[in-house]
Amino acid sequence: MAVAARESSRRLQALSSQDRKKILMGVADALEANENLIKIENEADVAAAQLAGLDKSLISRLALKPGKIESLANSIRVLANMEDPIGHVLKRTELADGLVLEKTSSPLGVLLIVFESRPDALVQIASLAIRSGNGLLLKGGKEAKRSNAILHKVITTAIPDTVGGRLIGLVTSRDEIPDLLKLDDVIDLVIPRGSNKLVSQIKSSTKIPVLGHADGICHVYVDKSANMEMAKRVVLDAKIDYPAACNAMETLLVHQDLGQTSGLNELIVALRTEGVTLFGGPRACKVLNLPEAHSFHHEYNSMACTVEIVDDVYAAINHIHQHGSAHTDCIIAEDQDVAEVFLCQVDSAAVFHNASTRFCDGARFGLGAEVGISTSRIHARGPVGVEGLLTTRWILRGCGQVVNGDKGVIYTHKDVSL
Amino acid sequence: MAVAARESSRRLQALSSQDRKKILMGVADALEANENLIKIENEADVAAAQLAGLDKSLISRLALKPGKIESLANSIRVLANMEDPIGHVLKRTELADGLVLEKTSSPLGVLLIVFESRPDALVQIASLAIRSGNGLLLKGGKEAKRSNAILHKVITTAIPDTVGGRLIGLVTSRDEIPDLLKLDDVIDLVIPRGSNKLVSQIKSSTKIPVLGHADGICHVYVDKSANMEMAKRVVLDAKIDYPAACNAMETLLVHQDLGQTSGLNELIVALRTEGVTLFGGPRACKVLNLPEAHSFHHEYNSMACTVEIVDDVYAAINHIHQHGSAHTDCIIAEDQDVAEVFLCQVDSAAVFHNASTRFCDGARFGLGAEVGISTSRIHARGPVGVEGLLTTRWILRGCGQVVNGDKGVIYTHKDVSL
Known part of the structure; x- marks a missing residue:
């Protein structure tokens, strides 16, 4: 067959x-x-x-x-x-x-x-x-x-x-x-x-x-420079637009300086208001008083996610490399230098700055049929x-050329415009 | 490690x-x-x-x-x-x-x-x-x-x-x-x-x-429209320039109309003069009186090759698909239509017209280090x-966009010049 x-x-x-x-x-x-x-x-x-x-x-x-x-x-x-x-x-x-x-x-x-x-x-x-x-x-x-x-x-x-x-x-x-x-x-x-x-x-x-992809453990990292209104909008969309999708957020990473701020508090409240159940990594459990997450390498595929607090963008990148699935990861930051570090170093198929992970899709990328x-x-x-x-x-068209120990032709190697 | x-x-x-x-x-x-x-x-x-x-x-x-x-x-x-x-x-x-x-x-x-x-x-x-x-x-x-x-x-x-x-x-x-x-x-x-x-x-x-490649069973097909002087030059180079190379010719396919011509005869003599031992497929054994080749799927890697006679370019293509290793295959022909059929249909990594198979190489292709x-x-x-x-x-830079059931943004999908 x-x-x-x-x-x-x-x-x-x-x-x-x-x-x-x-x-x-x-x-x-x-x-x-x-x-x-x-x-x-x-x-x-x-x-x-x-x-x-x-x-x-x-x-x-x-x-x-x-x-x-x-x-x-x-x-x-x-x-x-x-x-x-x-x-x-x-x-x-x-x-x-x-x-x-x-x-x-x-x-x-x-x-x-x-x-x-x-x-x-x-x-x-x-x-x-x-x-x-x-x-x-x-x-x-x-x-x-x-x-x-x-x-x-x-x-x-x-x-x-x-x-x-x-x-x-x-x-x-x-x-x-x-x-x-x-x-x-x-x-x-x-x-x-x-x-x-x-x-x-x-x-x-x-x-x-x-x-294909066996799993989609997508992260959103909210930097201390983030516009927290934007962070709320993007994080909510990444989690709740279609929770069963492979490009939905499974883990929310937060810069440590945001730990006790009203911005993060509002984000947490907004997730809960939409019905998202939150679990925490060791640090988030303490600071935000969350129940402990089973593992950082976990895909909920539902209205739930893991939250963890990290030192900075480098710690976020390490976390993503260690626990992610190299599918889609996102940073929310106003600091362009920090954003570029993230975009340059995160070793995933798709890396986003200030946009929902849900955009990772053939139709949305304009690729036609996915x-x-x-x-x-x-x-x-x-x-x-x-x-x-x-x-x-590779298609090669000649008129009888031979290699002859590389003395057969004089190589030009010129790019020809298409 | x-x-x-x-x-x-x-x-x-x-x-x-x-x-x-x-x-x-x-x-x-x-x-x-x-x-x-x-x-x-x-x-x-x-x-x-x-x-x-x-x-x-x-x-x-x-x-x-x-x-x-x-x-x-x-x-x-x-x-x-x-x-x-x-x-x-x-x-x-x-x-x-x-x-x-x-x-x-x-x-x-x-x-x-x-x-x-x-x-x-x-x-x-x-x-x-x-x-x-x-x-x-x-x-x-x-x-x-x-x-x-x-x-x-x-x-x-x-x-x-x-x-x-x-x-x-x-x-x-x-x-x-x-x-x-x-x-x-x-x-x-x-x-x-x-x-x-x-x-x-x-x-x-x-x-x-x-x-990598496990084998390189490269073919040269000489069409009835071939310039036989060119065929001789290219076939000799493809076989003897470096017989142990993966891009050396292992099988010579010849259009049936060339079977009894002086052009083919000269080509055969030239190969023998250079010290190439020839083996034949069933038809070549009869027409050219050659000893029988062991198998068409055979890489000599030495000063030897298989010769076979085929009906036409389509038969040559079928032979290559059936017995080749999809490495490098070449047609010698003056008839452009026949050449294009070969270039379009042969399903190999490299397909050549009127040029030695020995050109299939990173340096000769201008790719730098191979x-x-x-x-x-x-x-x-x-x-x-x-x-x-x-x-x-895929790197995506936004300013807070969300998908929101594909109502979040108006897609433009415009190519931006580099």
Whole structure:
């Protein structure tokens, strides 16, 4: 299945940009044309989930709401009309007279996507894969089995025979996952979309690179130079805008000079007023009289957070390096020098000054469709758009040049403008 | 050791560009000041290797030739004077009024380099690591033990206490390698420098990303439209310029229409005249009367190659996808359309038209110091310069903006010129 996906992806890549666009338009039309069929299968999944007494929030993610198919089809059309991400010349160098090197973007190859519940994720991911010329293996949640099967069928039927029907493979049994995770010679990237547990499990059981993040322990550090009104606004947003998100604040670090001030007091009161439960590190427990936090490396994913008092910005940075997950960390400060120390030294995927951690997101960053947020340091880091599904190739065009012990040509190494 | 290297690398990264430059200048001076000491230790290694009856070519790689220390010191000074690779703004976007996002280059973190024989590799790699703000663990060959120890000592002594002496760790026992390869949470990248066997062994025994290539089965395809004089020149260079190199040609594919022509005959004669032993695939065996090649997936690394006849450019591409190693592949053709099909469809790190495969090299590509050639599709592909030792961070500067269910700001997503 993986080998067939790679072969199909090579055929897809060989098509013109216009032809790949046409395929996406065809997929969008096919989804709309088969809306009723898709609805029937989705309703069957939802009914089965209700019968099985599954979690309400899971059922809500499972159900395709009215208008969803239309909005999915439209977002595929937007993607189809976007600039083709593959075949871009990223850099051009004249190596010698008549010998020109180009670094170009090209598809990564074969992706394995493991996702939970949401059947709309299948559509989004499949269309991104087609846009970027990649083959795809999909494994969805078993509760969305019938929805995934019909969506897969509708999409692959819309892919012309020249590319082959096996560009996108649907893995239906959970037992196949461990075998797939062993195929590090045929699968280039695994993208898990789901719980932290799912991501951790996959990361620990494969040598294939994994694009994702197992945890998001994001910090906001409030410096003594902070505008405390701003600190209150940003901290509240970072915690309560969407507490279950990976980019929500889990730990609030406060400069020691703020320990007994009315500004910090108001911030604490505001958090409590919004219903946030506070836990403290050793110093915060004493000064602010908080119950003790379990561990500094803890993701609440809910209306709760840890508070700790630190000596200064350097202590805050050390705390973040020691206990964080290198996802998103923020400083609130009016002192520009202190802010720059933080921005320069915090070794996380995203580092913010005077802005909510919640901005760490592909759509808010303007990346278009988001493939995921990566805390890995290799390949792609932070919110990843379609460029995370690409690699590069070096293309060299000459007229018979040879190396001949480096006496064959006179190297010029001139950058050529694009 | 790995944890200490990461801490030191964070301190190194926090220094100004000027201070990192000073460190490199200090390392260069220290090498020259200690030249005699280094020579004594190196001569002891060479004497021991001779006594042990080690291979002549190995001993030649082991010995630091006269003037080598000076030339190493000078190349460190060149590196010191190069533009700082870290802290570059790669992209700048205004997300909303007063909210500006930057994608910046930053050090990867901690590198593990495993290299064989050449003690000069230690110096080159250590200086590249310092330049790019990375921590480093080094494991050299045991035959260069004394040379590596003194070089490591001279270099680390030149690193100021503010960074810490443990930025560069020297691993002396082979037994420690398997343990190091398990540290995928502390080591970000492994770079093996040595034989294919070494690379394969490391790739198969770690989850840490490996930058390197286990094999280089490079093809030259001679199309029926080829200028046969050019084909002869390029094919000879690709095979004989340095047969042991990974970018040397291992398989020559020939369009079937050339099968009985004088052009092909001359090419075959020229290869034989230079002392190249030819083996054939099934079709070439018949047409050209060659002894049968063992396998199409075979790297000779010597004055030998496989020849096969293929139907056309598409068959050549299929052959390369099926039997190649996605390193460097080349087409010789005058027909531009055929050449573009090859350049567009061959899914290798480097794809050439009318130029020797031997050009696939960091220095020839103008990348400066070469970290390695990668056939992995993730992170870096083909010849990799210092940018292979870097990752990115997203830096966001605001003035108190919040997300507030995406009603907090009006997104502008404007590219800001750099």
